Amino acid sequence: MSLTVSPQPAALRIAVVAPPWFELPPRGYGGTEVVVAGLVDQLVERGHEVTLVASGRHRTRAQHFVQVYDVPPSSLLGTPMPEVQAAAVAAGALAELDVDLVHDHSLAGPLLARSRAVPTVTTLHGPALGPNGQYFEALGASVDVVAISAAQQRLNPRLNWAGVVHNGIDVASFPYVERKDDYVLWIGRFSADKGAHLAIDAARAVGRRIVLAGKLNEPEERAYFEEAVRPRLGQRDGVAAEYVGEADAALKRELCSRAACLAFPIQWDEPFGMVMVEALACGTPVAAIGRGSVPEVIEDGVTGVVVDHVADFAGALERATTLSPVACRRSAAERFDLSVMAASYERVFELLVDGTRGLRDLPTARIA
Numbered sequence: 621m622s623l624t625v626s627p628q629p630a631a632l633r634i635a636v637v638a639p640p641w642f643e644l645p646p647r648g649y650g651g652t653e654v655v656v657a658g659l660v661d662q663l664v665e666r667g668h669e670v671t672l673v674a675s676g677r678h679r680t681r682a683q684h685f686v687q688v689y690d691v692p693p694s695s696l697l698g699t700p701m702p703e704v705q706a707a708a709v710a711a712g713a714l715a716e717l718d719v720d721l722v723h724d725h726s727l728a729g730p731l732l733a734r735s736r737a738v739p740t741v742t743t744l745h746g747p748a749l750g751p752n753g754q755y756f757e758a759l760g761a762s763v764d765v766v767a768i769s770a771a772q773q774r775l776n777p778r779l780n781w782a783g784v785v786h787n788g789i790d791v792a793s794f795p796y797v798e799r800k801d802d803y804v805l806w807i808g809r810f811s812a813d814k815g816a817h818l819a820i821d822a823a824r825a826v827g828r829r830i831v832l833a834g835k836l837n838e839p840e841e842r843a844y845f846e847e848a849v850r851p852r853l854g855q856r857d858g859v860a861a862e863y864v865g866e867a868d869a870a871l872k873r874e875l876c877s878r879a880a881c882l883a884f885p886i887q888w889d890e891p892f893g894m895v896m897v898e899a900l901a902c903g904t905p906v907a908a909i910g911r912g913s914v915p916e917v918i919e920d921g922v923t924g925v926v927v928d929h930v931a932d933f934a935g936a937l938e939r940a941t942t943l944s945p946v947a948c949r950r951s952a953a954e955r956f957d958l959s960v961m962a963a964s965y966e967r968v969f970e971l972l973v974d975g976t977r978g979l980r981d982l983p984t985a986r987i988a
Contacts (some may be wrong), residue, residue, distance in 0.1 A: 631668050632973060633719040635672070635673065635721070635722045636656065636723055637674075637726050638653065640692065640706035640707075640726065641694050641702070641904070642694055644657040644680055647869070655693065655787050655788070655894070656725050658958045658961070659670055661957060662961070663962060670683060670684070671685070673713060674686075675689040675690075686710070688710065689706070703726060703728040704728050707725060710726070715871060720969075721739050721973055722738060722739070723742075724741070724763075724778045725743055727755075730756075730759055730762070730763045733762040734762040739972040740762065741764050741765075741968065741972060742759075742763045742764075742766070743768065744767055744779070744891070745891070748772050758775070764780055766782050768787050769912065771891070771913045771915075771916060772784075772891040772892070783964075786892065786916070786955070786956060787892050787894055788960055789898055789952070790957070790958050790961070791952050793873075794902050795902060796945070796949050797903055802833070804823045805876065805881070806820075806882075807867060808834050808937065809836060810836050810842075810849065811840070813886065817967040818930055822930075824857065826937055828937060829860045829936075830860075830861045830883070831879070832849070833867040834866060834867075836865075850863075876898055876904055880940075884896055886911055891912060891913060896918060897952055900923055903945030905924045905944075907924060907925050907933065907939070908926050909929075909933065910928050921943075923947055925937075925939045925940045
């Protein structure tokens with residue numbers, strides 16, 4: 621039997637446009653920024669020439685850097701002007717570059733794709749429906765859209781999908797701990813959709829201490845926290861619920877690695893829950909509501925417990941704590957490492973540069 625060895629992919633000149641809000645890699649919150657920074661470094665390692673367009677300092681391995689803001693406008697997150705200004709700066713810089721492809725992770729940047737001779741790929745980090753989905757529908761064939769989960773892609777077949785590429789992390793940078801502490805961990809953005817209050821209730825129902833860490837900056841986040849989370853904190857019936865603030869990269873790793881399990885009781889079809897993969901990398905199983913990408917990420921009964929109803933979530937927490945940390949770490953390394961993500965993007969890029977457009981009709985381009 622002979623084996624066919626795939627040829628080494630040709631080196632590409634790739635311009636990567638990041639959202640303007642945070643430095644890459646981010647020091648605290650910034651899920652998209654973590655993915656973009658990791659992808660940039662992996663593409664360079666794989667022999668490609670990368671120009672990064674981003675805010676703040678040049679802290680990735682990209683050979684070229686275009687700065688849109690010297691200080692990232694994080695405090696203005698949610699307002700339109702920083703996005704629009706960043707798109708204008710990026711467009712001016714890209715017009716002077718000789719690249720094979722533009723990979724744009726910003727919101728406003730893809731508006732300028734029609735004026736380019738080279739393909740523009742955008743990764744849909746947000747919802748595929750509602751105003752966000754309608755916007756990407758309106759872009760039509762001017763951009764090729766990568767989904768971050770098959771669940772996200774299924775929600776809106778009207779987008780010009782180029783394939784599915786799961787987000788990746790640097791698995792080796794997450795500490796693997798086999799002997800866990802007794803607490804349940806919830807980590808994320810404070811929103812009813814993320815279900816922090818449900819996680820507290822479920823942990824208390826099974827007598828488990830719970831630690832919560834998350835972003836609490838925007839008015840909607842603070843309102844939800846004050847209404848639904850703060851009244852549940854503290855000691856009650858001998859069970860503690862503690863909020864420890866927003867977790868930077870170091871604290872997130874410490875909390876994830878020591879937790880008995882991660883609570884992920886989402887109440888919406890989340891495109892991709894990065895914190896699930898980060899927990900798995902630490903050998904920490906996940907208890908989750910089976911919406912959005914959850915069934916793609918978590919192997920029920922192996923790396924976590926997936927249930928359909930909130931009423932069953934407390935039981936899922938208990939069962940998850942009995943699962944193998946070894947299996948969790950192995951799944952993260954084999955399915956969600958940065959190297960896996962970069963190889964998948966590389967395949968999409970090659971097809972587009974070779975002139976293959978409308979990839980949603982090509983099963984071979986649906987890379988997960």
